Amino acid sequence: MVPTDRTISTELLRYLEKEKLSISSFAIKSGINSGTLSRFINGNQPLSVSSLDLITKAMNLGEGYFYSLYVNESTPNWRRLGPFIMRCAELGKFYCIDQAVDLIIDNPAYSSLLFDSAEALFHKGNREAALIIYKKVAENEKHQHAERLGLCQYRIFTCSLNSDQEHNLNCTIQFEAYVKRLPEGVQLDALKDLTNTLLSLNKRNKAKYYAQEMGRISRMLYGQKHNKNRSHRKPIEPAKPLFGYILYSDLLLGSIAADNNDYDQALYYLSCYEDQSWIIESDETAERTKEQFQEWARGNRYLYELMKGNIEVLEPYIEYISSRENEILRALFKVIQAANMYHFEIDEYLERFENLIRDHLKRREPVGSYNEQLIDDRFAKFLTDVGMYYIRKGNIKKGSKYILDSLEFSYTINFEINIVRCCTTMEHIQSKLSHVDLERYAAIRDKLKVSGTLIHP
Numbered sequence: 512m513v514p515t516d517r518t519i520s521t522e523l524l525r526y527l528e529k530e531k532l533s534i535s536s537f538a539i540k541s542g543i544n545s546g547t548l549s550r551f552i553n554g555n556q557p558l559s560v561s562s563l564d565l566i567t568k569a570m571n572l573g574e575g576y577f578y579s580l581y582v583n584e585s586t587p588n589w590r591r592l593g594p595f596i597m598r599c600a601e602l603g604k605f606y607c608i609d610q611a612v613d614l615i616i617d618n619p620a621y622s623s624l625l626f627d628s629a630e631a632l633f634h635k636g637n638r639e640a641a642l643i644i645y646k647k648v649a650e651n652e653k654h655q656h657a658e659r660l661g662l663c664q665y666r667i668f669t670c671s672l673n674s675d676q677e678h679n680l681n682c683t684i685q686f687e688a689y690v691k692r693l694p695e696g697v698q699l700d701a702l703k704d705l706t707n708t709l710l711s712l713n714k715r716n717k718a719k720y721y722a723q724e725m726g727r728i729s730r731m732l733y734g735q736k737h738n739k740n741r742s743h744r745k746p747i748e749p750a751k752p753l754f755g756y757i758l759y760s761d762l763l764l765g766s767i768a769a770d771n772n773d774y775d776q777a778l779y780y781l782s783c784y785e786d787q788s789w790i791i792e793s794d795e796t797a798e799r800t801k802e803q804f805q806e807w808a809r810g811n812r813y814l815y816e817l818m819k820g821n822i823e824v825l826e827p828y829i830e831y832i833s834s835r836e837n838e839i840l841r842a843l844f845k846v847i848q849a850a851n852m853y854h855f856e857i858d859e860y861l862e863r864f865e866n867l868i869r870d871h872l873k874r875r876e877p878v879g880s881y882n883e884q885l886i887d888d889r890f891a892k893f894l895t896d897v898g899m900y901y902i903r904k905g906n907i908k909k910g911s912k913y914i915l916d917s918l919e920f921s922y923t924i925n926f927e928i929n930i931v932r933c934c935t936t937m938e939h940i941q942s943k944l945s946h947v948d949l950e951r952y953a954a955i956r957d958k959l960k961v962s963g964t965l966i967h968p
Contacts, residue, residue, distance in 0.1 A: 518584060519563070519577050520552050526570050541569035557585070560595040575602040582610045589621055593628065600632050600640035608640055612647045622648055626659055633666055642670040661692030665701050672708065680712055690721075696749040699729055699756045706763055711885055719767050726760030729753060737791055752797050758784040758804045765811065774815045781811050810838070814845055820853045829860055839867060844889050847896040851903070858904075861897060868897075872916060891921045891929045899936065907943045915948065918955055922962070930959065 527537060534552070538545035543565050550556035558566070560581070567576050578599060585592060592611050599607045615621045629644035649663035668686035672679050683705065693701050702725035709718035733753050749756065765780030785808035787801050813828035825846070832842040843864060850857045861868075871890065898913030918933035920926075937944075937952055944952070 519580050541565045560598050575604050578607045587615045600637050608643050616651050638670040661689045664689035699749045722763040729756035752800050754790045755800045774819045777815045817849050822855050844893045887924045891926050911948045
C-alpha cells in the first residue's frame with residue numbers, strides 16, 4: 512500500500528503503482544541504478560540532485576518539480592545542497608535557494624563555500640540567485656571586519672541597483688560603511704561603482720570624495736607596484752589596469768567640476784588624464800586603455816572650452832560627435848546651453864540632428880550608458896532650451912513646438928520643475944501662438960489638471 516503523506520518517495524511509489532511499473536523497469540527508464548532507487552524508496556539513501564532530475568524527467572514532470580520537497584527532506588549536507596543550489600539557480604527556483612541556504616548557513620564551515628557559490632553565480636551573470644546567498648552570508652558573518660563581509664556587501668550593492676533612485680540611494684548609504692573593509696584591489700572597483708552611482712543620484716560632493724579616494728589608493732598601489740625597493744610580495748592587481756583607476760579618478764573629478772560649472776578646474780583634471788607620459792605599461796590592454804582616455808580628453812576639451820564661451824571649437828566639436836551616435840544627444844544638451852548663454856547661432860546643427868531628436872522623443876530610449884531617469888530629465892530640459900533658443904530668435908512657431916514637446920514629455924516622466932518652466936514660457940507667448948498650438952497647449956493642461964500635477968495658473 513502506498514503511504515498517504517507527500518514526499519518524493521511516496522510520489523514515486525504512486526507513479527509506479529499507477530503506471531504498473533516495477534523498480535527495475537523504472538530504473539531502466541530513468542537511467543538510475545535499481546539498487547539506488549530501492550535504497551532511496553526504503554529511506555536508506557538520500558538522492559543527489561542529478562538523480563532527482565532523472566526521476567523527474569522519467570515521470571514526465573517539469574524540471575525542478577520536486578525541488579521544494581527535496582530541500583524540505585534534506586539534511587545540512589553541502590555535498591548534496593551545494594549542487595542543488597547551483598541547479599536551482601539555473602532553473603530560477605530562487606525560493607528553494609533561500610530554503611537551502613537557511614538549512615546550512617549556521618554551520619561556519621559552509622560560509623566560505625556559500626560565498627564561493629555566490630561568486631560563481633555572480634560571474635555567470637545570475638545576479639538574482641547570487642544576491643540571495645550574499646545577503647544570507649552577510650547576515651550570518653560573525654567577524655564584523657572580515658573581508659568576506661565587505662565583499663558580500665559590495666555584491667549586494669551592485670546586484671541591487673535598479674531604476675528606482677530612492678532605492679539606489681538607500682543601497683548606497685548601506686554600502687558606504689563597508690567600502691574600507693574591502694581588499695584594496697577590489698576597493699578600487701567599489702569606489703568606481705559607488706562614485707558613478709552617486710553621480711547618477713546627483714550627489715556630487717560625496718561622489719567627489721570617493722573619486723578622490725580612488726585616485727589616492729590607486730596612486731599608492733601604482734607607486735608600490737613599480738617601486739624597485741619593494742618587497743617580494745606580489746603587487747595588488749585590480750580587475751583593470753591599475754593606472755586606469757588613476758586616470759578614471761581624474762576623469763570623474765573633471766566631470767564633477769564641469770557639472771559645477773567650474774570649467775577651469777575641469778580642464779585641469781582633463782590635463783591630468785590626458786598626460787600619460789608617466790605610465791610604464793605598454794602591453795596591448797594598456798595601450799587600448801590609454802587610447803580610450805585620450806579619446807575622452809579630446810571630446811571633453813572641446814566641450815569644456817565651448818562652455819567657457821570659446822565658440823571657435825563649436826564646429827570641430829560637432830564634427831567630433833557626428834561619428835559617435837551614442838554621444839550626439841548628450842553633446843547637444845550642452846551645446847544648446849552654451850548657445851543660449853553666449854548667444855551664438857546653432858540653427859544648422861539643430862536642423863542637422865532634428866531627426867535624431869524626434870526619434871528619441873518617440874522612442875524614449877536611454878542615451879548611451881547614462882542612467883535613464885537622469886537622461887530623461889536632461890532631455891526634457893534640452894527640449895525646453897531648444898524652444899527658448901528659437902523664441903529668443905523670434906521663431907515662435909518652432910520654439911513653441913519644442914516647448915510643447917518638452918511639456919508633454921515632462922508630463923510622461925513626472926518632471927514637475929520643467930513642467931512649471933514650460934507652462935510659464937507658454938503663458939508669456941500665448942498671444943503669439945497659432946490656433947493649433949493653443950489647442951494642443953489646452954489639451955496638455957487638461958491632462959495635467961486631471962493628474963493633479965502642479966502647473967502655472
